[in-house]
């Protein structure tokens with residue numbers, strides 16, 4: 629995933645979303661459960677004001693369950709409906725329609741009182757790149773991909789996926805741009821592999837990850853790589869390189885290979901279920 633945002637790009641994406649949002653009742657916002665704040669662009673709150681809101685904490689299979697619960701409460705307190713899920717598995721989808729209906733129940737009730745029947749709730753998926761928007765749409769829509777045509781009053785070219793009698797989904801997700809102003813946001817997005825143009829190189833990323841793991845998940849590195857966590861971070865990486873036979877030509881210890889190994893193990897979940905941020909922390 630390689631993306632570079634520049635003002636023209638952002639303005640276009642934002643304008644498109646402003647148009648699309650007019651057509652819907654509910655914003656389904658995907659965030660990455662390992663970095664639920666860093667993977668949000670708070671501008672969505674302005675763009676999506678007056679809309680019903682559902683936050684999907686995706687990639688929950690890779691995140692720390694306890695922290696996912698804390699984040700779920702955090703978002704609920706902010707007035708969002710929240711579901712944590714693994715968008716790749718179809719069985720996570722069963723509950724989504726129920727939650728969508730629940731989130732939009734005021735509108736459904738209002739329609740009912742006015743005698744309007746069978747007007748589906750309309751939703752769109754939004755999120756920064758790589759959070760799993762396409763995966764979610766595919767899993768959720770499944771075989772229900774029968775697309776509805778253009779309708780009077782609906783912007784030309786918009787395709788809706790009819791999920792049931794009660795829910796229609798816009799088939800293209802809205803792309804939000806990550807908010808990089810803060811160094812730590814860039815770091816977290818680089819760690820989860822969302823940005824190719826990392827703000828730091830792999831060696832530096834590994835140092836930051838190891839620092840974080842030692843303080844937030846003590847024992848985890850020593851268990852996986854048989855290293856002494858109280859040492860200097862550089863020494864820890866050298867120890868990992870030795871234990872994991874990360875050597876380059878001439879049997880020299882390959883520091884960068886060990887750094888990349890730690891990052892890969894984290895991204896693929898081999899290091900365990902890890903969440904990089906907790907609600908209301910200044911980190």
Ligand code: G4P
Nearest residue numbers: 686687688689713714715716757758759760761762763764
């Ligand atoms: P996007 O539209 O928001 O840009 O994201 P997309 O669906 O393309 O998903 C980005 C990557 O995240 C994909 O992996 C996808 O399989 C993975 N993914 C999506 N949802 C989940 C989830 O809930 N859990 C986990 N563990 N992974 C998820 P990829 O490496 O780009 O492709 P591939 O491995 O599927 O081939």
